[in-house]
Amino acid sequence: MSLLISTWIKFFFLFAPFFVLSMFLALTRGETPAARRHVANKSIIAALAISLVLMFFGGALFDVLGITLDSFRIGAGILLFMSAISLVKDGTRNHATGMPNEERDDVSVVPLAVPTIIGPATIGTILVYGAEFQGWELVIGVMGLVGALLTLAVLLYSSSLIEKLLGRTGLNILSKITGLILAAMAAQIFMGGVMGFLQPATS
Numbered sequence: 001m002s003l004l005i006s007t008w009i010k011f012f013f014l015f016a017p018f019f020v021l022s023m024f025l026a027l028t029r030g031e032t033p034a035a036r037r038h039v040a041n042k043s044i045i046a047a048l049a050i051s052l053v054l055m056f057f058g059g060a061l062f063d064v065l066g067i068t069l070d071s072f073r074i075g076a077g078i079l080l081f082m083s084a085i086s087l088v089k090d091g092t093r094n095h096a097t098g099m100p101n102e103e104r105d106d107v108s109v110v111p112l113a114v115p116t117i118i119g120p121a122t123i124g125t126i127l128v129y130g131a132e133f134q135g136w137e138l139v140i141g142v143m144g145l146v147g148a149l150l151t152l153a154v155l156l157y158s159s160s161l162i163e164k165l166l167g168r169t170g171l172n173i174l175s176k177i178t179g180l181i182l183a184a185m186a187a188q189i190f191m192g193g194v195m196g197f198l199q200p201a202t203s
Contacts, residue, residue, distance in 0.1 A: 003137065007129075007144030008151075013181045014125055015047075015117055016083075017152050018174035019093060023116045024156050025163055027107045033160070040156035042108035047117040048149050051126055055142060058127035069131050070196030076124030077190025083121035084186055087179025091172040093119055117152070121186075128189060 028036045133141040
């Protein structure tokens, strides 16, 4: 149970929910509640499909490319740390550009699911977690991932109410706090990769 809760929390913050909520509000401004729910459903389903592919096939991808898990830990940690710095500094992820001002027929998959929910740093981190989890841990990891996305869906469904309660300033502050947590996660992933390289040398 503790592994499930910790995995759910990690994935929840990995998706930077309050930044996603801000983007969702901007991209669906002026839409009806029904239209917003439709966009939320499609974006969450798309993010879930992409995440599950990454979780289950990450290890095979490493084998095909000849990349060690420790190497990918270091790379993913650096990417996640850069994303965290961007959240702390600007309240946005560094891969997000001026997308809210663009006119699109359907914003649910691009840019909401990718790259707002599933960005480069998120992809790298999910690949690492998928390769690390074995046996029942992988099942628990998937449950934590699904739980985090369902929680994010609840936030998107309640976006109008949350915006009224917190305002843009409150959402920005929560995004910065999320960035601090992601920075700690990035440091842990990075150091895990470094220690993995050092252990054979010290043994």
